[in-house]
Amino acid sequence: LSKSNIQDLEDRVLDKSKSNFIVAVEGNIGSGKTTLLQHFEDVPFCELIDEPLHKWTNVYGYNALAMLYQDPQRWSFAFNMYALLTRVEMHSRPHKPSRPVKMLERSLYSTRYCFVQNDFVSKTINSFEFFTFDQWFNFVVKTGNAHVDLIVYLRASPENCYERLKKRSRKEEAGVPMELIQSLHNLYDDWLLKKKFPIPAPVLLLDADYDLDTMKTMFNSKREEILCGYS
Numbered sequence: 001l002s003k004s005n006i007q008d009l010e011d012r013v014l015d016k017s018k019s020n021f022i023v024a025v026e027g028n029i030g031s032g033k034t035t036l037l038q039h040f041e042d043v044p045f046c047e048l049i050d051e052p053l054h055k056w057t058n059v060y061g062y063n064a065l066a067m068l069y070q071d072p073q074r075w076s077f078a079f080n081m082y083a084l085l086t087r088v089e090m091h092s093r094p095h096k097p098s099r100p101v102k103m104l105e106r107s108l109y110s111t112r113y114c115f116v117q118n119d120f121v122s123k124t125i126n127s128f129e130f131f132t133f134d135q136w137f138n139f140v141v142k143t144g145n146a147h148v149d150l151i152v153y154l155r156a157s158p159e160n161c162y163e164r165l166k167k168r169s170r171k172e173e174a175g176v177p178m179e180l181i182q183s184l185h186n187l188y189d190d191w192l193l194k195k196k197f198p199i200p201a202p203v204l205l206l207d208a209d210y211d212l213d214t215m216k217t218m219f220n221s222k223r224e225e226i227l228c229g230y231s
């Protein structure tokens with residue numbers, strides 16, 4: 001984005017959103033959420049809060065993400081409880097005065113409706129663990145610590161997500177099976193398209209199956225919608 005573009009964008013976005021605004025970027029593993037966040041990194045009125053991956057790979061010296069994929073039965077519950085904590089931190093971090101738009105990589109909602117739901121259905125967590133997480137989730141939502149104003153859903157085919165995942169070859173994700181990508185894809189659709197779970201904010205659906213350049217052009221043309229929900 002050029003400097004004059006950004007100034008123009010700032011005037012229009014801030015005029016429309018009127019106050020602080022929280023955007024959650026959602027989508028499967030490998031759908032391109034990081035690319036979207038990076039695309040807006042020069043926008044001075046927007047604060048980017050990416051996924052706390054560095055925290056998950058070093059929890060008091062434990063690589064929790066690696067443990068999760070090595071033994072999901074043993075570690076899913078602990079991982080998701082820790083994810084709940086780090087996500088609440090993302091949601092509730094105060095807006096910086098000069099940055100009224102906050103853009104989050106995922107939200108507490110996808111931890112619950114996609115990851116934890118998948119763990120419960122595939123039996124990597126049991127009913128007691130599921131209800132414990134769910135009670136915490138409900139409490140956090142009820143007490144206003146998971147607010148979002150807009151969800152941007154990057155929807156890519158499971159095959160593309162899996163390809164990208166293989167290509168970037170994060171060592172912790174070496175054991176991620178295609179079944180997980182497929183299941184998360186279905187759960188994202190259940191939640192954000194079929195509305196089988198509560199949707200906390202309006203959804204902007206973006207087709208994320210295109211190559212990088214095309215995605216960047218799309219992000220540019222939709223920049224106002226992405227940053228404040230209006231074009």
Ligand code: DGT
Nearest residue numbers: 028029030031032033034035051080083111115173
């Ligand atoms: P991107 O840019 O769309 O490819 O997204 P990434 O890969 O930068 O980030 P993402 O969303 O794939 O998350 C990193 C890893 O953390 C991935 O292996 C999935 C896992 N993960 C993220 N959130 C949760 C969660 O809430 N629960 C569980 N169990 N795993 C999670």
